[in-house]
Amino acid sequence: MAFEGLADRLQSTIQKIKGKGKVTEQDVKEMTREVRLALLEADVNFKVVKDFIKRIKERAIDQEVMESLTPGQQVIKVVKEELTTLMGGEQSKIAVADRSPTVIMMVGLQGAGKTTTTGKLANLLRKKFNRSPLLVAADVYRPAAINQLQTLGKQLDMPVFSLGTEANPVDIANQAIEQAKNNHNDYVIIDTAGRLHVDNDLMAELQQIKADVKPDEIFLVVDAMTGQDAVNVAESFNEQLDITGVVLTKLDGDTRGGAALSIKAVTDKPIKFAGMGEKLDELEAFHPERMASRILGMGDVLSLIEKA
Amino acid sequence: TKTRSSFSSKINDLVAKYRKVDEDFFEDLEEILISADVGVSTVMDLIDELKLEVKRQNIKETTQVKEVISEKLVEIYYGDDDEAVEELNLQKDQLSVILFVGVNGVGKTTTIGKLAYKLKEEGKKVVLAAGDTFRAGAIEQLEVWGERAGVDVIKHSAGSDPAAVIFDGIKAAQSRKADVLLCDTAGRLQNKVNLMNELTKVKRVIEKEIPGAPHEVLLVLDATTGQNAMSQAKTFSAATDVSGIVLTKLDGTAKGGIVLAIRNELEIPVKFVGLGEKITDLQSFDAQAFVFGLFADMLEDDDQPAK
Numbered sequence: 245m246a247f248e249g250l251a252d253r254l255q256s257t258i259q260k261i262k263g264k265g266k267v268t269e270q271d272v273k274e275m276t277r278e279v280r281l282a283l284l285e286a287d288v289n290f291k292v293v294k295d296f297i298k299r300i301k302e303r304a305i306d307q308e309v310m311e312s313l314t315p316g317q318q319v320i321k322v323v324k325e326e327l328t329t330l331m332g333g334e335q336s337k338i339a340v341a342d343r344s345p346t347v348i349m350m351v352g353l354q355g356a357g358k359t360t361t362t363g364k365l366a367n368l369l370r371k372k373f374n375r376s377p378l379l380v381a382a383d384v385y386r387p388a389a390i391n392q393l394q395t396l397g398k399q400l401d402m403p404v405f406s407l408g409t410e411a412n413p414v415d416i417a418n419q420a421i422e423q424a425k426n427n428h429n430d431y432v433i434i435d436t437a438g439r440l441h442v443d444n445d446l447m448a449e450l451q452q453i454k455a456d457v458k459p460d461e462i463f464l465v466v467d468a469m470t471g472q473d474a475v476n477v478a479e480s481f482n483e484q485l486d487i488t489g490v491v492l493t494k495l496d497g498d499t500r501g502g503a504a505l506s507i508k509a510v511t512d513k514p515i516k517f518a519g520m521g522e523k524l525d526e527l528e529a530f531h532p533e534r535m536a537s538r539i540l541g542m543g544d545v546l547s548l549i550e551k552a
Numbered sequence: 553t554k555t556r557s558s559f560s561s562k563i564n565d566l567v568a569k570y571r572k573v574d575e576d577f578f579e580d581l582e583e584i585l586i587s588a589d590v591g592v593s594t595v596m597d598l599i600d601e602l603k604l605e606v607k608r609q610n611i612k613e614t615t616q617v618k619e620v621i622s623e624k625l626v627e628i629y630y631g632d633d634d635e636a637v638e639e640l641n642l643q644k645d646q647l648s649v650i651l652f653v654g655v656n657g658v659g660k661t662t663t664i665g666k667l668a669y670k671l672k673e674e675g676k677k678v679v680l681a682a683g684d685t686f687r688a689g690a691i692e693q694l695e696v697w698g699e700r701a702g703v704d705v706i707k708h709s710a711g712s713d714p715a716a717v718i719f720d721g722i723k724a725a726q727s728r729k730a731d732v733l734l735c736d737t738a739g740r741l742q743n744k745v746n747l748m749n750e751l752t753k754v755k756r757v758i759e760k761e762i763p764g765a766p767h768e769v770l771l772v773l774d775a776t777t778g779q780n781a782m783s784q785a786k787t788f789s790a791a792t793d794v795s796g797i798v799l800t801k802l803d804g805t806a807k808g809g810i811v812l813a814i815r816n817e818l819e820i821p822v823k824f825v826g827l828g829e830k831i832t833d834l835q836s837f838d839a840q841a842f843v844f845g846l847f848a849d850m851l852e853d854d855d856q857p858a859k
């Protein structure tokens with residue numbers, strides 16, 4: 245396979261140390277080198293990896309590892325602990341506004357999964373919290389984007405607000421809030437068009453929507469397969485919109501998903517949900533600890549620690 | 553044929569910023585390439601080779617290293633092949649069938665719209681087949697692209713069998729004496745075995761109807777994707793024998809460097825790049841421009857003093 249887990253990577257180094265009575269700094273250096281490679285292969289941004297390795301080294305050269313009988317396992321444990329802390333605790337809560345409706349804005353790059361996640365979130369809000377959301381078709385650019393959301397609305401039997409493709413997204417958002425008030429929808433989820441973080445005109449459009457509707461949540465939707473560029477995207481969207489959380493999609497694939505770590509590191513905003521499929525019930529709470537294991541190479545890491 | 557001179561001159565500018573070929577230089581080079589998603593093992597192999605070459609030729613000045621770098625990089629991309637493989641394999645007096653495959657949201661449908669337009673501009677008669685019967689609004693999306701490009705779209709209703717749509721697409725394209733049939737398929741993640749089998753079945757239908765078809769199987773990759781693109785290339789190739797790559801969303805800040813490793817390891821060439829959402833935003837792949845683009849950032853911070 246293209247990538248091995250961290251445990252596999254460390255095996256030979258661990259083997260070498262086993263025979264020795266003591267772990268040297270050189271040993272730790274070799275181990276952190278493997279950790280670095282594993283993280284880079286998992287698509288964690290190289291700058292984030294750099295900082296991370298620095299912290300790991302400090303802890304690993306610390307007595308706790310040097311004196312341990314199983315330094316390899318100790319290193320993995322330290323790495324996983326640090327990684328889990330960095331990912332933050334579990335935070336799948338969605339804001340509730342003091343005055344109805346609560347407004348959620350979905351933003352992100354093209355094809356990340358915004359429209360699908362809009363449907364999934366609406367489904368979750370109704371199923372779990374008994375809410376009645378209004379979906380808003382504010383993507384007037386992508387061919388058939390409105391049709392896509394309307395189809396999801398039909399599947400969910402939920403209202404979709406649209407003014408067609410000729411209207412301005414800002415007007416669409418504003419009028420949708422009015423309609424939600426009139427029809428007693430307690431949530432409004434605005435599906436916006438995919439855009440590049442460096443597209444000034446389209447980013448300004450989002451800022452205008454934000455200024456007008458004052459959303460309670462702005463979710464940045466990010467594809468879990470994203471590589472090194474995840475930091476640029478997340479940092480830029482966050483700077484321009486001050487996002488409130490992240491939804492990581494397509495985690496049902498076989499990607500390691502190191503982007504999760506990169507995004508968390510540069511925005512310090514919680515990753516709230518994970519998209520686990522194309523269907524409307526495939527949205528889950530995001531589990532930081534599971535993600536840490538996944539980035540490092542799944543269960544083999546845990547089993548290696550347990551063998552310690 | 554493409555000249556390599558402009559590429560060399562750009563590499564020249566790049567290395568001119570560094571006075572010495574030392575660890576700093578190689579470290580910067582490594583970071584630049586990793587941040588372009590080239591992939592850590594490819595980058596390390598490359599740097600090792602460069603270091604070896606630098607030592608062998610006793611190179612001290614950066615100006616001398618430039619040739620070596622550009623040679624190595626283009627070599628990594630091309631291997632032993634020549635550059636002709638980037639052309640689309642189109643039949644002369646017969647219908648050419650092109651199948652589009654890839655994971656979710658990478659730009660398959662959009663690329664079909666762009667390519668339909670491009671081929672039509674070249675005087676070809678093009679038909680599209682709406683083989684994504686699964687995703688909400690997928691058929692309507694392709695229809696809009698068909699309208700924009702001014703070509704016919706063959707469709708069934710949502711939820712129907714994709715293989716049946718493609719079959720009808722072939723029949724319709726043949727009876728309309730079309731030159732090219734572009735087949736859309738639903739996005740699918742490569743670890744979904746059932747969905748990958750479905751794709752194999754679609755391809756078999758095409759093979760059965762026209763010997764030698766599909767004439768191209770284009771895997772669409774999102775330039776924003778990291779190392780997982782290698783796994784996509786491997787699995788989609790196994791299922792459908794991919795003949796070329798379309799690298800989309802290169803208008804963003806991602807570099808799509810993983811195609812270097814894919815070309816090197818799996819020998820799948822990039823044929824087109826996507827540079828935006830407009831119908832004209834599709835270009836032929838230019839390896840030199842691409843490889844140079846990987847370094848663009850290294851050149852951009854011009855205000856920094858040379859190391």
Ligand SMILES: Nc1nc2c(ncn2[C@@H]2O[C@H](COP(=O)(O)OP(=O)(O)OP(=O)(O)O)[C@@H](O)[C@H]2O)c(=O)[nH]1
Nearest residue numbers: 354355356357358359360438494519520521656657
């Ligand atoms: N496997 C999988 N597919 C997903 C997931 N979320 C979204 N998708 C798929 O990804 C593709 C893109 O999803 P969309 O919801 O259209 O993405 P978008 O961000 O709205 O795209 P644009 O509006 O074009 O920017 C579709 O094929 C979805 O079915 C997920 O969690 N898992």
Ligand SMILES: Nc1nc2c(ncn2[C@@H]2O[C@H](COP(=O)(O)OP(=O)(O)OP(=O)(O)O)[C@@H](O)[C@H]2O)c(=O)[nH]1
Nearest residue numbers: 354355656657658659660661662739801826827828
């Ligand atoms: N910026 C940019 N956006 C692109 C490019 N190509 C496609 N897109 C956008 O990416 C999003 C997804 O494109 P689609 O063509 O629907 O992708 P797909 O692979 O057909 O998606 P599924 O059928 O859902 O799997 C749309 O918003 C497109 O406009 C490109 O080269 N640059």
Ligand SMILES: [Mg+2]
Nearest residue numbers: 358359383389
């Ligand atoms: Mg959308």
Ligand SMILES: [Mg+2]
Nearest residue numbers: 660661684690
């Ligand atoms: Mg599509």
